[in-house]
Every structure is written in structure tokens, then in C-alpha cells.
Amino acid sequence: MGNQSPSGSNAQIVRLEDVEKIYQMGKARVRALAGVSVSFKRGSFWAIMGPSGSGKSTMMNILGCLDRLTSGRYILEGRDVSTLDDDSLSELRLRQLGFIFQSFNLIQQLTVQRNIELPLYYLGWDAHKSAERAEELGLKVGLEGRLNHRPAELSGGQMQRVAIARALANDPEILFADEPTGNLDTATGEQILKVLVELNEQGKTIIMVTHEAHIAAHAKHRLHMLDGFIERIDGDD
């Protein structure tokens, strides 16, 4: 069951089995995920929704291999990653996952090009190949002529484009987007969402966290979280 071939376009790329995440906050135990089971197919576009404290961020951290679950199983591309150590999780993020964040999370001191090249640096690409890739990605997300700028010289929309380009540099299996339009005005937000939709149409699996319904409307499936449980799932299938 865990050895399913990931090649089929409808294969499950992500599966959570009764996942629990418990935080110890001083003496209090917070059950951020209270036994969640769900699976996402390759090439799907999911929006994880819910009010703050519903567990949607925890869900995304676990799916993005940034955090470990307390109990249950997490199968990523047919591989149980629940018990991997820190180095293996880093390796997973490096090779298979991409992230974009609400606050862009670019490294301010580095140029746009260097920011985009960052995953390639850790992948051990040589400088020349990295530069080529960065240029290609810059073109793809609409950053022509901005590669030598610093993040501070860019608009919010441009910064998020840099973040998308960086997230795509390693050609990830899944692109995670944590409130990607939260710091942008509506028009710019729409543009960024358009980029995400296009990427999804090109076959990229996208998992987006948002609390806004009109943003979530761009996704094909919506997963509503509440108090650590999945409240409901709806979708366009």
C-alpha cells in the first residue's frame, strides 16, 4: 500500500493517516491536529481553510515536512516520512518541496538572482547552471530585468514572484503556499493567484493555506479545518 507507484497522474501524492500533533505549551497540551486522515492526488490544487487556531498552519507545516507529527502516518509519494530525522526531512524539502509565504521570506541582503538560486546552491549546482536556471525562472514569473535588484527595491507583487521562482527552482513535486496573497492588494493578489493556477495547469501539485473564501475559490479542492479536525471537504471534481 505504501509502495504505490507515484508515476500515474492520479496517484496519491500525499496521504495523512490519523495524524495527531500535540504541542506542549508550558503545562498545557495543545492538540493542534486531532487525528486527521486525508489524501491529495498528484496535480491537484488544494486550499486548506479555517479560522486561526483551527490547525491549518500546523497541517501545512507537517505536510511541508517542517514539523513532525506526534502520532499517525504521513505518506509522501508512497514513502512513510513520519519518522525521518531532521537531515532526511531537510533533504526532502530540498528535492521535492517548494514554499511561498505570506511575508515572502526573501533574504534581504541577496539579490533577486541569488535568492532564486538558493535551493540550487544547496543542491550543489555549479554557478553557471544556477544562473541560467534563475534567469529562466525569472522570465517565467515575470521578473525580466530585476535579477540584480535587492528585495527592498521591489514591490510586494514582485517579491512574491521572486519567492515563487525560488520555490520552483528545484522543480518540486508539491508547491506550498502559506497565505500567499495576505500581504498584497487585491489586484496584485489576483495576479499571483493566476500564476499559481497556471502552474497547477502545467501539472504542479499546489497546497495553499488561506482563510479567505475568494482566494480559496481558485483552488480545485477546499479542506475546511476546525479545532484540529477536518470539518468538511468540497471540490470541483
Add this chain to the structure above:
Amino acid sequence: MHQIKIVRNIWLGIENLLLHKLRSLLTMLGIVFGVGSVVAMLSVGEGASKEALEQIHKLGSNNIIVSSMKAVEDEATTTTHSHMGIYGLTYEDYARVAESFSTIKQAVPVKLIRKESRLGERALELRVVGTTPTWFKLVPRPIIAGRVLLHDDEQDQAAVAVLTEFGARKILATEHTIGQSIRIGRDVFEVVGIVKSEGGEAGNIQIPDQQVDVYIPIEVARKYFGDITTRRTAGSSEREKVELHQIIVEVDARENVESTAAGIEAMIKRFHKKKDYDVSVPLALLKQAEDTKRRFNIVLGSIAGISLLVGGIGIMNIMLATVTERTREIGIRRAIGAKRSQIIGQFLIETSVLSTIGGLIGIGFGVLVPSLITYFAGMPTVITPESIFLPLFISACIGIIFGLYPAMRAAKVDPIVALRHE
């Protein structure tokens, strides 16, 4: 491939440091001064001991020098009363020493008398050294003009004199003076040669060659000037009888030096009631001087080492602050997939680059300061390869050691928390 990666990492580290030029410079400052002071102190220490060591070397490491010395109990009496002090080495001592040891290669008796000398119009007090031709084998020195003393002079008891460069110049003696007469005391000598002088004083031993020496055959010195000298000081006159002032002995091999010296001392002791002689062994002095030098270097080095330590702590402090400041950057790198070890590597490279560059600048200072000391204070300083490479190596190590803790702190940053960090 791996090497290229290391070079690239170092280059990225340098780039990162260049983004904060002022901070990097301030961070380096401690190491700059630390390394600078280590290099400077080592070179001053090295310079101070080098001169002494050279002087001792000049005495010959295979030599033993026996000198006449006023016995301690005699000092008080002879200065107040006007009676004759008899002390020191005798001709018999010389004969006994020269004959009794198979380890002795050659031995030279030395008689020292200060005499007013006159060459034409010029007068100067010279130090008359009565000795044998062997002297010039034991203490080799280049001939400027003429010749040195020969065995014929000894046999003929010829009144010939060999001047030393410095003294010769003072009384205007040149190569044209060879063959002319010089008046030493009341007696007339023929100038037969001029030799180069290498003067100086080393520790407490009188170096056997001085700048105003004039060499004459010892038998001639004895015949003309006798063994008694009179020195007149305000109100009193002081008469001394000293047969020989020094006996210089060359031993055949270095390992025999100390045993021979002990033998000579024991032999002379048997014939002297008082301790009116002193046996000095340059080799022993050399060992002692080297020992002193080593201790001196350790003390100076530790003092300078403390400033290096302070420099290292400075680096650690600023790097810790940097880690806090760069928490978000670390979080981003971790989220993208950087392993903990790679974060550690990044910070370690930055600190080692900092401390190594600081070390290089420090070496610049450390080389500059001693040359300034030499230039302005006239103190000799010597920069050895060790005094450069040791501090550089230590500073690189300090970068790693003091960078380790901040780097580990950086690696412990939780990416989820870091990404929320403002």
C-alpha cells in the same frame, strides 16, 4: 569538484561579510591586535636574545675561557690601602692546562695591559694583548694589511705589533704605516699588520677581542711591561701583580667541553688558595641563554595570547548577536532544505574567514611594529617564519573554536519559529 565547492563557500562567506563591512571590520579588530601583538612580541623577544646568542657563538662553542679575577675578600683591602694585590692565573697554570688534557686542541695565554700609545702625532690608550700566534687561529679575523703574529716573532722576541682596525683608524694608521714604529708605553714596536675588529661584550665575560687591541708576542709583553701594573686614582695608587689575564682553550669536540672545563677548574683550584679565577664555558652560556630565551618567549607569547583570546571572544560575541539578527535568514535557508550541518558550515566559514583575514592584517601590523621599534629605539628585532605562521594558524583556529558555539546556536533555530521571527 569538492574543492570548487569549498572555494565557492568561502567566497560566499566573504560576500556575506562584505555586506556588513563596518561590523566585519570591528569583529576582526580583536584578532588584528591579538595577532599583531603576538608577532611583535615574538620578534622583539627573538631580537633581544639573538644578539646575546651571536656574541656567545663568537666566543666559540668549543672554547673554554679561564679569566683572572680579583678574589672577593681582596676587593675591600686593595682599594683602601696602597699595597700590592697578587692574584690571578700564572704562567704555570697555563703550562699545566695546556699539557694535561688530551682533549685540548689548542690553548692561548693572554696578557692584557693598558698602555698609552703614540704613532707620530696621535696618541691613544690601547689595550695591549700579549699572546701567542695561536690566538689568530682561535679567534680568526681577516687581515686588512700586513700580517699577524708568527712563530718567528715569538722565538726572536721581536718587538712587533698587530693593530686592530678601529684603534688603527683612531691613530691614523693605514697600510702605509706597516713597517713604521709605534710607541707603546716607553717602548718602540714595529707595526707589522692591521686586522679587522669584532668588538662587544657578551653577558659577564669580557670578549677576548676589543676594538683598540694591539697584539704583541707574550714574551715581549712580559719582558717590556712585567707583571705588575700600577693604577693611580685620586689620592692612592693601586699595584697589582697578575701574570696572565686569560687562558683560552679550544676543545677538540663539543661533547668534551664540559668535562674538560670541570677538569681545568679542578686543576687550577688545587694550586690557588683563593678563588681568583673564573672558568666560563660559552657552550653552557649558550644553553642557558637559549633556555632564557625560550622562557622569555613563553611569557611574551602568553601575554599576547591573552589578547588573541579576547579577540576570539569578541568574534563569538558579535557572531552570537548576528545569529539572533539573522534568525529569519536561517529559517528561510532551513525551510528551503539546508541541513543543520550546512548552517553550521556557513557560520564557521564566516568566522574563520573573519579571523584569518584579521590574522593577516595583524601580521602586517606585527611586522610593521618591530621594524618601527628597531628604527626608533634601535632595539634589534627578528621575525622568524614561526612567529608569522604560528599566530596565523592560531587565529584560524580561534575563528573555528569561537565560531562553533554561535554556529550551533544558529543550527538549532527552528524553521517554523524563525519564519515567524520579525
